[in-house]
Amino acid sequence: xxxxxxxxxxxxxxxxxxxxxxxxxxxxxxxxxxxxxxxxxxxxxxxxxxxxxxxxxxxxxxxxxxxxxxxxxxxxxxxxxxxxxxxxxxxxxxxxxxxxxxxxxxxxxxxxxxxxxxxxxxxxxxxxxxxxxxxxxxxxxxxxxxxxxxxxxxxxxxxxxxxxxxxxxxxxxxxxxxxxxxxxxxxxxxxxxxxxxxxxxxxxxxxxxxxxxxxxxxxxxxxxxxxxxxxxxxxxxxxxxxxxxxxxxxxxxxxxxxxxxxxxxxxxxxxxxxxxxxxxxxxxxxxxxxxxxxxxxxxxxxxxxxxxxxxxxxxxxxxxxxxxxxxxxxxxxxxxxxxxxxxxxxxxxxxxxxxxxxxxxxxxxxxxxxxxxxxxxxxxxxxxxxxxxxxxxxxxxxxxxxxxxxxxxxxxxxxxxxxxxx
Numbered sequence: 001x002x003x004x005x006x007x008x009x010x011x012x013x014x015x016x017x018x019x020x021x022x023x024x025x026x027x028x029x030x031x032x033x034x035x036x037x038x039x040x041x042x043x044x045x046x047x048x049x050x051x052x053x054x055x056x057x058x059x060x061x062x063x064x065x066x067x068x069x070x071x072x073x074x075x076x077x078x079x080x081x082x083x084x085x086x087x088x089x090x091x092x093x094x095x096x097x098x099x100x101x102x103x104x105x106x107x108x109x110x111x112x113x114x115x116x117x118x119x120x121x122x123x124x125x126x127x128x129x130x131x132x133x134x135x136x137x138x139x140x141x142x143x144x145x146x147x148x149x150x151x152x153x154x155x156x157x158x159x160x161x162x163x164x165x166x167x168x169x170x171x172x173x174x175x176x177x178x179x180x181x182x183x184x185x186x187x188x189x190x191x192x193x194x195x196x197x198x199x200x201x202x203x204x205x206x207x208x209x210x211x212x213x214x215x216x217x218x219x220x221x222x223x224x225x226x227x228x229x230x231x232x233x234x235x236x237x238x239x240x241x242x243x244x245x246x247x248x249x250x251x252x253x254x255x256x257x258x259x260x261x262x263x264x265x266x267x268x269x270x271x272x273x274x275x276x277x278x279x280x281x282x283x284x285x286x287x288x289x290x291x292x293x294x295x296x297x298x299x300x301x302x303x304x305x306x307x308x309x310x311x312x313x314x315x316x317x318x319x320x321x322x323x324x325x326x327x328x329x330x331x332x333x334x335x336x337x338x339x340x341x342x343x344x345x346x347x348x349x350x351x352x353x354x355x356x357x358x359x360x361x362x363x364x365x366x367x368x369x370x371x372x373x374x375x376x377x378x379x380x381x382x383x384x385x386x387x388x389x390x391x392x393x394x395x396x397x398x399x400x401x402x403x404x405x406x407x408x409x410x411x412x413x414x415x416x417x418x419x420x421x422x
Contacts, residue, residue, distance in 0.1 A: 001051050003102060003110040004044040004123075005095055006037065008057035010088055019390035019407050020253055023345060025059050027115040028068055030327065031256055032263035033274060033290035033308050035068060039263060040113050042270075043121030045076045047111075053078060054101065056094040057115075058085040092222035096196040103190055112224075114184035118259035120245035120266060126187045129241040133164055139192060139232070141166065142185040143240040144247045147368045148176055154370075155182035155225050157240050158233075166238040169229040179368065180240060182225065183247050192228075199227045248370065253342055254360040254386045260325060261306040264288035276303070283315070298334075316351075323359060333397070341387040344408065349389075350397035357386035358403050 008027040017026045028035040037055070044053050059065060065082060073080050083098045095102060095112060102110060109130070111123055122142070130140050143157050156177040158168035170177045199222050222228070232238040246262045249255060265288055267274045276282075276289040283297045287305020291297065295313040303309070303321050310327045316334035324338050329346040332338060336349045340357035349355055362369035387401055390408035395401060400415040407422055 001105060001107045002047060002049050002127075003105075003107045004040075004047070004050060004053045005102060005110060005112045006040050006044075006053065006055050006115055007091055007094060007112065008037065008055050008059065008115040010058035010085075017251075017253055017256075019388065019405065020256075020342065020344065022408060023391050024064055025062070027057075028064055029256060030308065030310060030325065031118070031250070032260045032267070033292065033310070036118075036250065036256075036259075037068070037115055038072065039118070040115065040121065041072055041076060041080065043119075043123055044111065044113075045078055047123050047127070050111075051078070051105065051107075053080045054098070055080070055082045056085065056098060057082070058088055060084070088221070090221045090223040090227075092196050092199070092224040092228055093220045096193060096200060096222060097220060099193050103193075107190070109187060109189045112186040112188060116250045117184045117247065118250055118262055119183060119185065119247045120243070121185065122241075122243050122245055123185075123187075125243075126185075126241050129164075129239070130187055133239050137189055137191050137237070139189070139238050140187040141229070141238065141240050142183040142247075143180045143242045144183055145179050145242065145368045146181045146370050148179055150370050151179050151181055152176065155229070156180065157182060159240050164239050164241070165236060166229070166233045166240050169225075169233040169238075171223075171225045171230070180242065181370075182229075183243070184249075186224070195228055195232060196222055196224075248362075252360075252385075253388050254357075257306070257323060257325060257340065257342065257359070257386055258361050260308050261288070261323075264290060264306060264308070310345075327391075336395075342389065344389045344393055345391040347389045347391065347393040347395075349395045350399065352398045353395045354400045354402075355387050355389065355395060356400075356402050357388075360385050 020029055027037045041053060044050055069080055069082060085094055089097055126140050152173055155171045156173055157166055157180040158178045160167055248259055250259050274290055276285050276291045278285050281299055283299055283301040283303050285304050289304040289307045291309045292311045294311045295309045297315040298317045300317045301315045301319040306323045307321050308325045312329045313326050314331045318335040319332045320337045323340045325342045327345045330343045331348045333351045335351055336353045338355045340359045341355045388405045390406055392409045393406045394411040399412055402417040404416045405420045410421055
């Protein structure tokens, strides 16, 4: 029997996703038409003999999360539960804190997936790899290849090229170590808790030697990457399965548009019914486009490539949308243009208005390029990136908004470029 654990983090982990994470927990943000977490769950339910999915994080239970869990259990016919941490315990501390729940039913192995990654999730392949490599009690990290410069932004893996054993692991090194990087997707067996427990005991002992503070909480804060993988490397316990499939982090709103493109492209094989097509009386579709059935779209609109249209969206005559996510209830009035942008819930873009951002995609000429870690400001100026409209933003007719972030509930009265509009 197998289980899957998805680490969903908490509110302070979604700061780079603002203002979108003001309205919905980041793991529930729609990517390619469905909540980010749903892509993980859809991959997990395909794994034979996987019987339960646990979400671990420190979000307060809320209406959106409860509704998502209820709907997911109904749709996938599998127990899906949320376990709330009392504090941010790290990638290792969270699963250690809930180890009794994870081990209930005696699973022989379990997957651990970070919620903020976009992937083809080759989980069955990881299982097969584990059986073919090393001893039965070995652990598997999903890895992929990055270019030399960008690899230093990730956990780097040095492997034995013949056996795929992890010989050396360094999280975000200051100099080049390896072009194989950690994808944040793991396959463990119950023995992993012995290794995490040893770190917990050491942390407790270290706390006793320091000034008495909130030591117990700090002792439980354990990071798989720095605290566990670093010490397991070279011991014949840790292996890397390198995927050739797509993978990207979803750290910022800009990376959500890139992730949406990757998932929309995958729909050709996994969910062709989610992709819109050109039909008589419908809008013109170019490339991969998702349209929710409740959206009302004028047949003269042109959508795509890489466009996702949410529930209850209204799109008027002659509208052009490309490389964008249009969220629930938005209204795009006649002849407006939306490029490389995210339009927030219930926002309105007036007639002949233009909302445009700068794509932050990986270098298309480098097959191993990844999304760069975006910084909001560079040299004292807002970094050109996608344009984000928070919820209930109104852009008047003929106004232009370029490379800007507009916080929720704003009514603009003029054009903006490279600004955060508070």
